Amino acid sequence: MADERRPVGALEAEVLALLQASGEPLTAGEALRRLGGGLSYSTVVTVLSRMRAKGLLGRTKRGRAFAYAPVADSHGLTARRMRRELESDSNRGAVLARFVQDLSSGDEQLLRQLLGSDSELDITDGPSTG
Incomplete structure (x- = not known):
């Protein structure tokens, strides 16, 4: 179903687990590819930006994009x-x-x-x- 939504915080938890497991900073595009179907690029960018604003992620410039990584384990x-x-x-x-x-x-x-x-x-x- 297209209207099926994740529980509140589930996508953030999924993105955080992905970034922790990757062992390297990921751009929004890289994260999107690894997360699999059902998400738009803008959704991933929004989640990464919100997590950075909460102090969970840091970011570094990589080419024209930002790569994100957890600030701590x-x-x-x-x-x-x-x-x-x-x-x-x-x-x-x-x-x-x-x-x-x-x-x-x-x-x-x-x-x-x-x-x-x-x-x-x-x-x-x-x-x-x-």
């Missing part, structure tokens, strides 16, 4: 979203207190370890809790 992007949410509330202390209060015991322990570390953190393969 998936963990870094999640951390940026968390920081943006924290910064959107005037009472940061209350937000942080509630956040810590709602953590699982494993996540709380991990956070304590991270905050208590005097050395540089190895975040590439850090422990994860579920």
